[in-house]
Amino acid sequence: MSAKVGAAIFLVFVGCGCNVITLEMMIKLDKGAGNLITFSQFLYIAVQGFISTSKFGRIKPVVPISAYIFVDLLFFCTSVINNYALSFSIPIPLHIILKSGSLLANMTLGILLLKKSYSKSTYAAVVAVTIGISMCTMASVSAKTAEASDKAQIDSDLHEMTIGTIMVFIALFTSAYLGIQQEQLYKKYGKHPKEALFYTHLLPLPAFLLLQSDIRHHINIFSQPQCSSLTVTLVVTLRKFANLVISVLYFNNPFTLYHWLGTVLVFGGSLAFFQASRKAASSPQEQSSTKDATVTKSKSD
Secondary structure (H helix, E strand, O other): OHHHHHHHHHEEEEEEHHHHHHHHHHHHOOOHHHHHHHHHHHHHHHHHHHHHHHOOOOOOOOOOOOHHHHHHHHHHHHHHHHHHHOOOOOOHHHHHHHOHHHHHHHHHHHHHHHOOOOHHHHHHHHHHHHHHHHHHHHHHHHHHHHHHHOOOHHHHHHHHHHHHHHHHHHHHEEEEEEHHHHHHHHHHHHOOOHHHHHHHHEEEEEHHHHHHHHHHHHHHHHHHOOHHHHHHHHHHHOOOHHHHHHHHHHHHHOOOOOOOOOOOOHHHHHHHHHHHHHHHHHHHHHHEEEHHHHHHHHHOO
């Protein structure tokens, strides 16, 4: 095995491992954040591809845009279904194992749509995979019910996991059908992986407008714990100051010395208020820690 192949395999393991770790950390914080994560992924790859692949739109696609539309629709639906499955209390390990059942989905669609035939060993392997998935699913169900405190909670957890498992299997078959469509696309137009990666992430972006309320909601969930209301007010105030400077300098709006003095007082006062509020918020903690230290010292004496 060459060094390039070894490096590629290593990077696949590292990249996928980091992906799963990050996903699980975010899902534990907010299990409904899948659509936000997917939108961020689509947007990043679309912007990166617009710069490096299409050279800011100067390079025309080899494959017609119309040929990508159905593939993009399948890709978008598969991603969204997987996201919603995570919100139905499916543990990440079980989610990974269920998605490993793509072999079963690919073989089933290959038989039904492409009229393919497989060897007995292939069928045996698929049966083994199916049994393994079933065992892992039952084990996860047992672990989930063991954690529940009452029968109502058990019924609710089982209901959620059943819906989530069904959604993952639906996504498996849409993903398998996506693979078939991509294979036919490559046979007809040749393989253009960078172009395909770019357009399969660019074209579905308008579809995220259907999920905008959900995405906005989860952006708020991630941003609110990081910023107090005072910090938000300060940021908005500084943004207004930046807008004011742009308006005066770029559009040549009249602005006298008194305007500038008033502006300095307004925004300087805002910053001073922010600093004073920070000190007021930290001083009780400092007083409390000082008091605790004094009590501890007196006890030791």
